[in-house]
Amino acid sequence: MKTRLFFAISFLTITTFFGQNYYMSQPEGFGSATTGGGTTSPLTIYTYAELKAAIKLSTPQVILVSGIITFPNGGAISEVFQNKTILGLPGAKLVNDNQTTGAGIFYLKNGSNNVIIRNLIFEGPGAYDVDGKDNLTADGCMNLWVDHCDFQDGQDGNFDIKGNSDNITVSWCKFQYLKAPKSGGSGGSNDHRYTNLIGSSASQAPVDGHYSVTFQNNYWGNGCVERMPRARNAELHILNCYYNTDVSSSTALGLGGGINNLTCYVEGTHFAKIKNVYKSYVSSDGGIVGVNFDSCINGVNNVGAVSKPTYNYSSFAASDVESFVTNATCGAGANLQVSSGGLISSNCGNLSINTYSLVDNLRYYPSQIENNFTIDCFNVTGKAEFQVYSVIGKQVYKITKQITKGEKIITNFSHLSSGLYICRLSVNENTANWKIIKK
Template sequence: MRLLTPRSAGSSRLPVRPPSPVRRRTARAALAALAAVLMGPAPTAAAAPESTAATATADGFASVDALGQNGTTGGAGGPVVTATTTAQFLDYISRPGPLTVQVSGTITLPTGSTDGMHPVASDKTIVGLGGSARITGGGLHIGLPASDSVTSPPANAVHNIIIRNLRFDGASDDLINIQMFSHHIWIDHNDFSDGDDGAVDIKRGSDYVTVSWNRFHDHDKTLLLGHDDDNAAQDRGRLRVTYHHNYFDASDQRNPRIRFGDPVHVYNNYYRDNSYGVASTMDAGVVLEGNYFFSVNNPARVDFSGDLGRLVARDNILVDCNHAIETRGSVTEPRTYYAYTLHRAAEVPTVVPAGAGAGKI
């Protein structure tokens, strides 16, 4: 079939040769290149999130309906994006609204004027793809700026955040910092090491948090819960946190170190070669159960620094430890808030190292 040019005055019909396939492809490529120049680079295409990584359900205190939030759902219901560069990552985690941010490869966070701490907005799931997704050089900050004058949860408190399946290391401050009444946070199946200060610090009235199935190693000050003996106005009656199935792999201290939090639930964690495990102070209330302590100088203390804390211990195993667990007083049972199932303490040295850390979901 011949293609004809439109007839014009004084002209005759001239046959036109159809463009060759090569010319058609070349023209399409040129148009695509021009569009890219005019519109800028497109966002990284998002693969469907791994079902176990992005659709698992929070447990412990992060699962409790409170403060207007029904459990912790992160970015559920929002778009899914993939970050492969630092600029993309920092853009995505700071956007308003629900968003699942998949991390591919290594993201190096700058120090800049923030000492390497970068804010995460509410309603986010941040999840690593595969077993090697990594955040290095800086840390994540969850919460409003610190203020002593705010003594109850503000309406704009940061909330509903899930962080899973990532390797954190090399921060110039904390690896993750949670503060100023932030609530409903789930930190699960991550690897934490070599931060300059805390690995996961939770403070200033933050509440309804679960820290589960993480590996902490090559790190000194691991988990701080409540930052100051004089901060009762913000912390008393809050700082409700569940720590379960974490592997404290020669992480030296603060596993966790607790002020005011009540109740704090510490169960089925594996402690190996630590200077101390848990410290409960300033009338904090801790339920310590089903944990396995191997070569830990002080597995758990209530006489540490500041006012005494409270601690109820049951079904823990101590091997090659220098001191017994210190107990004192009574504590509200975690089952008042949520249901849970324990592994036997004797199973913990097998179950926890096999399942804790990044790349194991």
């Protein structure tokens, strides 16, 4: 297991699993270290030129996208993205309907790192096999979180991960094809509605040998034919996802071993309408594939043995996946509520136990503080225990008190050294955890 997992493992004994929210304040899974632009004051952009210029800035940025931005012919933004949060205001859409090889919207070049992309609609020209570009391509991006996005009608694919990309979480995203495929492309396929590719060949892999990707609460819908995802040289966790496509020949998981082999742990996932849940590509990719289905609806037989991921994450029952993930108002897709100041919320409440909307200054993940830190418990009444742990698991702060509805817990961290800390708040029988950075 990769060294990046040590952090999660070391805190396993002090964290408590809790129900997911439609809105996640921080990524879970393999992309959990991603912080994007942090708490940088947001910059609102309205045009293609403004968007490209903001992405090219060398400093961390929180970029708020407003309205519909249509990309020019050949205008995919192909840059090294570093320390950026790109967040769509309600209704924000990025459109590139060019059917030449110049299609595509975001291309994260090799050297990209620490990128968050949320609440955006990506609209491509429809599938046309000219070996063109995808709506979103990560071609060498480390630490990436893509959340609550709607990917529609990518030319070559909707969202591909390749090159040296690694440590990625894709959550609450919807993938679909609404436009009919165009035949006669030079690539040879007349129906290239292939949505997600991980690794572009059996020999391609990131530095440590495996693409580590978490797919959480995603929805592959109508029009999707294959690649949900298609992968090799990877370690995948597919959690609480939903598959329901109207394509009669559809294939969900297409997995080959590649030169470094592949593992895939599929958990609490609902394969509602898909012809082939799993197709082996070992004959073409070589290597060994292990794929295990844990508590899934309409899963298939396991292949080999795959260990359950050791990082901390939240989940819900497979029987709830359809109602939660397909919820048009709050489920998968670009439906977050984002204020003009960048505050994020959801129109819906929590999915299971109450994990609250905890921190009134938690605007971007993780929260950066100086000395004072305020926790707003909103409608909660009961015994509250607030604890803070260092990165080696040592408790450095604790307060216990009885709170009433609407009360705030105000703490002072002036005695703490600068660095990363884990916070844990328990009220009655409910617990939530998050990270802070002490300046």
